[in-house]
Amino acid sequence: MRVLVAMSGGVDSSVAAARMVDAGHEVVGVHLALSRNKTYGDGRQRGCCTLDDARDARRVADKLGIPFYVWDMAEEFAEAVIDDFVEEYRLGHTPNPCLRCNESIKFTAVLDRALAMDFDAVATGHYAQIVQGSAGPELHRAVDPEKDQSYVLGVLQPRQLAHSIFPLGADTKDAIRAEAEARGLLVAQKPDSHDICFIPDGDTAAYLQRQLGSLPGDIVDAESGEVLAQHDGTYAFTIGQRRGLQLSRPAADGAPRYVVEVEVGTRRVTVGPPELLDVYALEGIKPIWTTSPLGKAPTELLAQVRAHGVPVPARAHELDERVIVELLVPIRGIALGQAVVLYDGTRVVGSATIAATTRAA
Amino acid sequence: MSDRSYLDHAATTAMLPAARAAWMSASEHLGNPSSLHAAGRFARKVVEESRESIAADLKTRPSAVIFTSGGTEADNLAVKGLYWQRQQILGTRKPLRVLASAIEHHAVIDPVIWLGEHEGALIEWLGVDQDARVSTTALADLLANNSDVALCTVMWANNEVGTIEPVERIAEICKEHGVRFHTDAVQVLGQVPMDLGALGADAVTISSHKIGGPFGVGALIVNPATGFTPVLHGGGQERDIRSGTLDAPAIAAFAVAIKHGVEQQVAHAQHLRELRNELVQGVLATVPGAVLNGDLDLSGDGRLPANAHFSFPGCEGDSLLMLLDAAGVDCSTGSACTAGIPEASHVLLAMGVDERTARASLRFSFGYPSTMADVDRVVAALPGAVDRAARTVSSRSS
Numbered sequence: 001m002r003v004l005v006a007m008s009g010g011v012d013s014s015v016a017a018a019r020m021v022d023a024g025h026e027v028v029g030v031h032l033a034l035s036r037n038k039t040y041g042d043g044r045q046r047g048c049c050t051l052d053d054a055r056d057a058r059r060v061a062d063k064l065g066i067p068f069y070v071w072d073m074a075e076e077f078a079e080a081v082i083d084d085f086v087e088e089y090r091l092g093h094t095p096n097p098c099l100r101c102n103e104s105i106k107f108t109a110v111l112d113r114a115l116a117m118d119f120d121a122v123a124t125g126h127y128a129q130i131v132q133g134s135a136g137p138e139l140h141r142a143v144d145p146e147k148d149q150s151y152v153l154g155v156l157q158p159r160q161l162a163h164s165i166f167p168l169g170a171d172t173k174d175a176i177r178a179e180a181e182a183r184g185l186l187v188a189q190k191p192d193s194h195d196i197c198f199i200p201d202g203d204t205a206a207y208l209q210r211q212l213g214s215l216p217g218d219i220v221d222a223e224s225g226e227v228l229a230q231h232d233g234t235y236a237f238t239i240g241q242r243r244g245l246q247l248s249r250p251a252a253d254g255a256p257r258y259v260v261e262v263e264v265g266t267r268r269v270t271v272g273p274p275e276l277l278d279v280y281a282l283e284g285i286k287p288i289w290t291t292s293p294l295g296k297a298p299t300e301l302l303a304q305v306r307a308h309g310v311p312v313p314a315r316a317h318e319l320d321e322r323v324i325v326e327l328l329v330p331i332r333g334i335a336l337g338q339a340v341v342l343y344d345g346t347r348v349v350g351s352a353t354i355a356a357t358t359r360a361a
Numbered sequence: 362m363s364d365r366s367y368l369d370h371a372a373t374t375a376m377l378p379a380a381r382a383a384w385m386s387a388s389e390h391l392g393n394p395s396s397l398h399a400a401g402r403f404a405r406k407v408v409e410e411s412r413e414s415i416a417a418d419l420k421t422r423p424s425a426v427i428f429t430s431g432g433t434e435a436d437n438l439a440v441k442g443l444y445w446q447r448q449q450i451l452g453t454r455k456p457l458r459v460l461a462s463a464i465e466h467h468a469v470i471d472p473v474i475w476l477g478e479h480e481g482a483l484i485e486w487l488g489v490d491q492d493a494r495v496s497t498t499a500l501a502d503l504l505a506n507n508s509d510v511a512l513c514t515v516m517w518a519n520n521e522v523g524t525i526e527p528v529e530r531i532a533e534i535c536k537e538h539g540v541r542f543h544t545d546a547v548q549v550l551g552q553v554p555m556d557l558g559a560l561g562a563d564a565v566t567i568s569s570h571k572i573g574g575p576f577g578v579g580a581l582i583v584n585p586a587t588g589f590t591p592v593l594h595g596g597g598q599e600r601d602i603r604s605g606t607l608d609a610p611a612i613a614a615f616a617v618a619i620k621h622g623v624e625q626q627v628a629h630a631q632h633l634r635e636l637r638n639e640l641v642q643g644v645l646a647t648v649p650g651a652v653l654n655g656d657l658d659l660s661g662d663g664r665l666p667a668n669a670h671f672s673f674p675g676c677e678g679d680s681l682l683m684l685l686d687a688a689g690v691d692c693s694t695g696s697a698c699t700a701g702i703p704e705a706s707h708v709l710l711a712m713g714v715d716e717r718t719a720r721a722s723l724r725f726s727f728g729y730p731s732t733m734a735d736v737d738r739v740v741a742a743l744p745g746a747v748d749r750a751a752r753t754v755s756s757r758s759s
Binding site: 028033054069071116118 | 679752
């Protein structure tokens with residue numbers, strides 16, 4: 001096969017590329033330049049998108065003896081991922097930019113371009129597994145629960161899965177690092193990137209403030225209705241947040257308080273006890289099915305609402321263009337805009353964007 | 362026939378065997394050209410003989426040849442050195458004006474912009490027509506209307522589209538107005554006759570590795586009467602204009618490459634032109650919609666004989682480059698790169714080409730090892746590559 005490997009310059013995609021070469025494929029490495037402002041890293045930064053990362057990827061490609069190119073997808077990335085991220089926060093939602101990137105950039109813009117250029121597949125360093133099922137390729141969780149990235153791949157459709165390869169899904173991160181070391185790849189000890197790649201300092205609130213400006217409002221107690229403090233913008237708050245509220249007075253009972261409501265229109269952030277956060281059902285829009293549609297009959301599945309969240313038993317069905325998910329065990333603190341990914345055991349069934357939640361039992 | 366075709370000689374070309382031999386021979390001798398003992402004198406002799414050889418070949422005086430580490434350093438020295446020198450003559454730190462063509466190489470554009478940002482220099486970018494040629498009447502008007510011009514810099518030939526600029530006329534106009542003139546001649550050396558004595562520019566940039574010499578050496582050919590404020594300070598080796606230990610073996614090889622280039626220029630240009638014209642004909646005949654950029658007169662003196670530059674509307678240049686690379690053809694998008702990220706060419710944009718078309722462009726440049734087999738390989742591979750690359754664009758915009 002002709003395989004294009006998306007190489008970030010990190011240890012995972014480097015080993016993925018090496019394994020594709022070992023498998024006998026004709027491999028080409030491509031580094032995606034996603035930042036509009038091309039900068040060198042400071043040598044310590046944990047990123048994937050600086051010119052130093054491009055250099056790391058190039059050096060791995062040299063070592064593997066494969067052609068290597070940089071594709072500038074900064075415009076596409078800004079439009080599909082960054083603009084969407086800021087807009088979602090403006091609306092009071094909590095988006096997951098990695099999901100959008102996989103949906104619009106890696107497995108659409110990159111994959112389509114690769115296919116047009118006569119490649120058969122795109123391989124990445126994601127931790128997930130593709131299993132050939134009777135109804136077509138199935139997406140499954142990775143073996144390493146710590147590293148499993150099937151959640152952020154829940155946006156892939158059958159056509160995309162059919163042309164995707166995840167060479168790392170059957171191994172643990174430790175094993176991959178050891179393999180990188182054994183192969184003599186210079187990136188073997190490079191730290192993992194955890195932050196949002198376009199916010200390298202990790203300060204999302206400050207980033208959003210630069211994008212959206214100051215939009216002051218009240219922080220209100222859910223039970224008394226009393227105004228407890230002022231804030232600079234609702235976008236700095238997400239449902240379930242406890243830290244950084246900077247309340248001058250403790251709650252009457254001394255118990256910690258959490259963000260339970262974010263209203264963009266009135267700029268009001270409501271805080272209250274954790275019980276108010278329990279979600280018993282949710283409604284997802286824009287569903288994407290990895291193998292085949294869920295159907296209208298309620299099905300017992302597992303639901304996960306965060307990249308490293310705990311999956312809970314759920315009953316889900318399709319209704320019109322939506323997915324109705326009844327959580328058999330409530331999940332505490334779900335913000336609109338998060339993705340719900342549905343699993344059948346280890347198999348990803350599909351995903352949807354959470355548009356409504358029900359908190360009363 | 363070798364299994365690959367290298368058609369990017371404007372980026373760098375193969376080292377000439379005679380230049381390599383000269384380098385090897387000079388490198389067998391120990392000695393710093395600035396040392397006063399016998400070893401130093403030997404190395405100095407190598408440098409000075411090379412200087413004299415280069416001066417004779419380019420029809421100038423040995424004292425005009427200032428060796429540098431390459432074209433970029435020579436361009437920086439010319440732009441900054443002439444600007445600061447002008448301020449010194451006028452006894453002012455007041456910002457002066459810099460005239461530069463909009464299609465210069467980044468080694469000129471970036472020092473000019475730097476002078477604007479750090480020294481407050483007033484910058485006038487000289488526009489070009491659709492062939493990428495600077496208007497001498499617009500230049501004359503600018504000089505007539507501004508008395509604060511420190512220097513004018515216009516490249517002898519453009520590195521992307523190969524357009525040869527009217528540098529003789531520009532040098533005259535500058536002289537009439539008492540304005541210093543620099544030209545970057547990196548691309549023309551060996552392809553076009555060069556008589557620097559007759560040209561009368563204040564500074565001319567040349568580079569070794571573009572003509573079959575080694576990397577890491579170049580020269581600024583100066584008018585010794587024109588002062589230059591140094592950019593690199595130190596031992597003052599090159600007339601106090603440039604400091605740094607001279608690389609005698611590289612300079613010896615550079616001189617050999619220049620001699621070869623000047624002696625062979627007519628035959629070499631003829632060889633390059635034949636291949637280039639064959640390629641242009643083949644591409645325009647086999648690739649629907651292909652457009653030749655730059656001066657369209659392929660038999661005249663307005664275009665570098667080695668250069669062919671096309672746009673393939675509806676394609677992405679870097680997809681095309683990848684596909685041709687896979688088909689065994691080394692070519693270039695011709696534009697500036699940062700860590701392999703191609704940008705839309707400022708040259709094509711200055712010529713009035715829209716950004717989309719600018720991104721759909723490729724440069725093929727021939728050199729002395731090129732053969733008709735290279736042309737055949739491109740003409741065979743290009744239609745399929747263009748067809749595929751067009752699909753990558755439609756998939757990206759959908």
